[in-house]
Amino acid sequence: METFVKYSKKPKLNNPVLIEGLPGFGQVGRLVSEHLVKEFKGKKFAELYSPHFPPQVMIKNDGLIDMISNNFFAIKRPKKRDILVVIGESQAATITGQYEICEKILDVAKEFGVKDIITVGGYAMGRLMKRPKVYGAANDKKIIKEFSKHGAIFKTKGDRGGIVGASGLLLGLGQLRGMSAVCLMGETPGHPLLIDAKAAEEVLNIIGTYLGEEIPMGELDKRAKELEKFRLGLEKMMKKAIQQVERQEESEQKKTEEKVKYIG
């Protein structure tokens, strides 16, 4: 099996911007992307499947299952640039898979003529911020200038940092394809189970200004709560898988204080 994209239909998009919001710190990216899709009635048109995703499916409350995928949504905006959003439950679980999946996302972007990419993440601070700032990183100077106007902070005095996963790789791999890309990172405590609506709001403000679009924030808190509930279930499941393996080993240890039978 190779990483592949399954289209349900191919929308016509007007000079679309790609917005990526896969799982990460504070789930800021995910919350931002899902909020956009819901507020602007984005339509799913394609699913990306990969053997590099965790080998499992999720069960919905009605008993139907969902494979792990990254999903593409189209947001049509009359007389404005359209938006192509990529969301998903997971990033790749292998190193080479991270590159493979990001390349495939860029293939889709290219097919729809994407020239600009916005990736969204959280910037872990270890503590709660009253008013989270939004840091930026980008792959060309023009986009830094553009997003600086809208309030993102690009220049830093301190140590160089880095961006791990899709939010970073899409900038790097996008650059190799001549796509202009920025990563917007809202300050967030970085606690794994906190879904940070405040950080998401700050990022959405910047994206709204950039897109020339008023983004209603009323439902944002509710969505953060829903996402938190979903993630609790998902992480509980993964935790159990780990505990299971550990318990297995412990119980083994107790039972094998007899003579050694293993053959090397």
Added chain:
Amino acid sequence: METFVKYSKKPKLNNPVLIEGLPGFGQVGRLVSEHLVKEFKGKKFAELYSPHFPPQVMIKNDGLIDMISNNFFAIKRPKKRDILVVIGESQAATITGQYEICEKILDVAKEFGVKDIITVGGYAMGRLMKRPKVYGAANDKKIIKEFSKHGAIFKTKGDRGGIVGASGLLLGLGQLRGMSAVCLMGETPGHPLLIDAKAAEEVLNIIGTYLGEEIPMGELDKRAKELEKFRLGLEKMMKKAIQQVERQEESEQKKTEEKVKYIG
């Protein structure tokens, strides 16, 4: 080496149902599948080998070895739908291997015209249940309706869970191929060395009703005991492999308090 299937013969099967029971919680899936094969005199007709299985062989009591494989059995039922069972000692040991092996199982299923899949697993509860319930998850609504009639529970109020490994992936990957698939999970304590005959019986009851077949349960307990004995040996071996590596490192540590020689 690629994952491949080696046929000893190709049976003619009448509209077969695929039943998968690879190792997992409480070995419920495995016990269910092996019980069906033994009670209904299933014949092995193919073996799946993969470089993604743990790199080892098992020794039988007569000194003959067994490679790790997933094995296909055909159960012929006069004037009824036939059954195609897949059993094995192990699931893939790598992430991409899980996908690759499940795809190969579905290739075999497709070749024999399988349209319906039942995967069997355990639902770990952390404690013993007087009368284990059977939870279900499926990739289409019709099959949920069908198995709800037979007693499987699909709708849950609480958090979404997930299904890790082949029992889950076969549903997801099956869906991509238009195959209808259900996973039946018997409540089980989840203790790694308990082979849960009670949970298996509850699942077998549902499968029996679905297949219109009385399944004798007399030998089920005995088979659970045999499987338990086999698994004890297998897990002991794996434990030893891990201990060996650890002991190696410890002993190394003691001996290398001289000056450092390693070159980086």
Added chain:
Amino acid sequence: METFVKYSKKPKLNNPVLIEGLPGFGQVGRLVSEHLVKEFKGKKFAELYSPHFPPQVMIKNDGLIDMISNNFFAIKRPKKRDILVVIGESQAATITGQYEICEKILDVAKEFGVKDIITVGGYAMGRLMKRPKVYGAANDKKIIKEFSKHGAIFKTKGDRGGIVGASGLLLGLGQLRGMSAVCLMGETPGHPLLIDAKAAEEVLNIIGTYLGEEIPMGELDKRAKELEKFRLGLEKMMKKAIQQVERQEESEQKKTEEKVKYIG
């Protein structure tokens, strides 16, 4: 880079037996194979290289380096079956690599018309044995009968065990190619730094009888000592690599109690 074999020359071999002795418990396999090569003046004719070996080279005392490889030696015996020996410093460091390298070894074996394989390993007992027994496992009944005559023990009452790595996989993958293969395992304490000359001697006795060849044992102890010295150096190096990584992380931990900078 693919796993490949580099021939320096291709010997003509008379119905050769393949003997494998890669690193494992008590280094019994390695000691047995190296002893045979030295006593019977085996000539190296091919080297197997693989990207699945640990990514490092070894330094000899004169400053020359050695890549990690598995090496093929030919032992010519006038009017008797010849012997093809495979030795090396390492087994594959990845799961799929274990399969890939064993397949390549079998490709070489097949090219020289090998029909019989002997793999050699240690059977870890956790304690020193006065007179180590030799356990066997095989992929067909005839070879069990043959080696039982020479003193190997195949039938066991207790739990099934397993054989991890090349010594096991060559039996399994050999079987798929119709090659007859036995694994001979000398009882050994299983202490990682003990090179077990006594266990090796017992295995050599059986191989000698099978091959109709008197194997001089005078140098065996000396060779065990040399191998022990070599392995001490090798394992020290690997240990250092691990310590280095750990030290790096610790030192990092100390220095990063300032505010969190990482971006997710």
Added chain:
Amino acid sequence: METFVKYSKKPKLNNPVLIEGLPGFGQVGRLVSEHLVKEFKGKKFAELYSPHFPPQVMIKNDGLIDMISNNFFAIKRPKKRDILVVIGESQAATITGQYEICEKILDVAKEFGVKDIITVGGYAMGRLMKRPKVYGAANDKKIIKEFSKHGAIFKTKGDRGGIVGASGLLLGLGQLRGMSAVCLMGETPGHPLLIDAKAAEEVLNIIGTYLGEEIPMGELDKRAKELEKFRLGLEKMMKKAIQQVERQEESEQKKTEEKVKYIG
């Protein structure tokens, strides 16, 4: 995505020597290579990208990002042999990737007619050396003789050591292609955050003599400090990534002392 090299231009090089200085013990290799590039005004002409590098990008102080790459620089020397330098932020993060990337570096070297390779590393001593020695290892006797004259120590009495990573593999894989290669290792404490200018100076002295070139050392200390600062940032980032995962698991553990929901 495959490992690939992107050329900005292809310089004409006169019988060039390849010098490799990727991250390793004491960052000796990196410091040596970067010093050479800066002192002799090396021009970058190609970048190597790979899906085997860590899946992340780095942020520079101006907000621009850098993908992880290994970079090729050309140093032109009138009437002398030219120098081809390879530097980078990272080595491969997977086992097979180490081989793949080294093969690609050698492909580039071959294209420019490289016949001699110098790799540079640190030799971890666990303590500070007043005047660090430089140890050598090589893939042919001539180059040992040559560099012995310039002060590198090749013959050792004690245990064989090894060279992990690119500095070692380039010697081994170079040998398979008939390239002559030496690894120069300056004694260094091996503390992960110490960038060892003294060890680098000793190695540079030897390289200078070999190349018939006076290498100014005035800026070496300053460059060590800069590299140290950069690495502190980079490692902090990686540390955070690990902590994040751990914190996630801990927090999970606390929240899941309810009944078990995971399905196996």
